Amino acid sequence: MGIRFIGHKQKLVSEIVSVIDSTVGQSTRIGDLFTGTGSVAAGLKQSGHSVVANDLLTHCCLSARAQLCNPPQPAFEMLLEEAPEVSEVSNQFIQRSGYTQTLSYLNQVEGIPGFVYSTYSPGGTADREEPRQYFTNENAKQIDAIRQRVHQWHNDGIISDDEHALLIYDLIQATNEVANTAGTYGAFLKSWYERAKESLELTPSEIPDGPLDHKIFQQDANKLATDLSVPAVYLDPPYTKRQYASYYHLPETISQKTNPSVSGKTGLPDWKPKSSDYCHKRRAGGKLDGLLSNLDTEYVFLSYSDEGHITPDELNNILTNHGSVELHTFDHQRYKSNTEAKSGDLTEALYVVELA
Ligand SMILES: C[S@@+](CC[C@H](N)C(=O)[O-])C[C@H]1O[C@@H](n2cnc3c(N)ncnc32)[C@H](O)[C@@H]1O
Known part of the structure; x- marks a missing residue:
């Protein structure tokens, strides 16, 4: 079957970027603090933005750098x-x-x-x-x-x-x-x-055309947030218990210059130093709340599944504590505004928070 990156936004990039563009305008500086495959970062570059991309994993940082910092040829x-x-x-x-x-x-x-x-x-x-x-x-x-x-x-x-x-x-x-x-x-x-x-x-x-002045970091997003000041931030944290460092250990090893010790049936390296609190049901809400408190930005765009660790009600409480919230929902390829969304229909939500 090949490999699928859990929670990637490749199919939603144009919708997400269009909501961001219509809120903050073009050619601004935007943080993508859980960059994963770098798909949203690449879409932001194509739309003329400079991106500050970040992830806990080395191979995700390399993916973002590859697409952001190189010209098409x-x-x-x-x-x-x-x-x-x-x-x-x-x-x-x-x-x-x-x-x-x-x-x-x-x-x-x-x-x-x-x-x-x-x-x-x-x-x-x-x-x-x-x-x-x-x-x-x-x-x-x-x-x-x-x-x-x-x-x-x-x-x-x-x-x-x-x-x-x-x-x-x-x-x-x-x-x-x-x-x-x-x-x-x-x-x-x-x-x-x-x-x-x-x-x-x-x-x-296919490397997108666009500006080449981007920055790449490899840190816990909550830590980076304390040093970052940008007009807008896109957040796409994990929402299930599946730890990326374990599920994608092979790309992580390939991207590093030294070889890890491995164990067990599948040859798993020690992934725990790169584990994420967002993958723990009991910690995810507090971690997101802490991140929002640390951010120095005007707008936060947050992708989160309605089936994630943080329930929609809990999420709404966290977000409204930090500012005014607007919800956009995407159902596969179709786009709906908040007034059109029917319950049970929603697959992926984009929350736009204007911080108080
Ligand atoms: C849902 S995926 C992001 C998908 C991405 N938007 C895309 O389209 O490919 C979540 C990402 O967050 C990263 N991550 C998890 N916890 C993190 C943390 N505390 N700080 C930074 N990155 C983290 C994971 O390594 C993973 O790449």
Whole structure:
């Protein structure tokens, strides 16, 4: 089935950005403090805003940086100058650029039996009672080779932070396509899913056009809020008990330069240092209340499911304590204003809070 990022807003980006634009106008500075896949951040960039993106997880920060801080066709100038082997391969893509030249090179590097192979493929874990099969042996080796090469280029200073983020983002996207899982990295499937048997291949991302002056942070949103002053903030905290650091441990490992110790049937690293209080029913409400108290901003836009840890009534109490509240609801692709929303129909809500 490949990988699905829980609670991502890819299908709602245009609705969310349009509510934000109509409230604060265009070309302002906006915080996206739970950036996840970076989908809303990318939409805000496209609409002309500068974004302060933040997440607890490294791979989410890299995803946001990849889409925000690069132009649509990054040049990879220094790499092409310093590594002639990259310019020598034939470019496999129709669109010719330093970016597609670099992806073409990475697509043909020879696989290496590294950490991903030895921890998450059947060949590398053959001595276990139940060998792990997140990836075929070939794909695992390919992930290892590309991961090592990209991190090495970054250590050698021949790709920038933004180019490094983009190549790791592309590797994670390609990895997600061939992952033998039921939707997250929480577990692998016992039989091989058809797509998982295909060869891993990097493809160029569609990087939005827009301003390039963005900032990326990796902190607890509540902590960042104490140092941040922006005209508006978009908040999309987790709303279930599913911890992102555990469900997406493989992208997190790929995005890091060192390898974690892992344990158990699924090879899970210690995710607890990156666990989120928003995933605890008893802590979520207090945590959100604390965040709103710390924020120095005029408008808060909050996405929250009506089936989340914080009930709609509790949420309404928290928000109205901080300012005046307007509710917009989105039902899949359809948009409804608050007067049109019927109970039981609501799938995702966007609260607009004008702070007092
Ligand atoms: C619902 S997802 C965000 C989805 C995102 N808007 C998108 O479209 O992909 C929640 C995100 O919040 C992050 N997160 C959880 N607790 C956090 C905290 N205390 N501070 C910052 N980020 C946190 C998770 O790692 C996850 O990426």
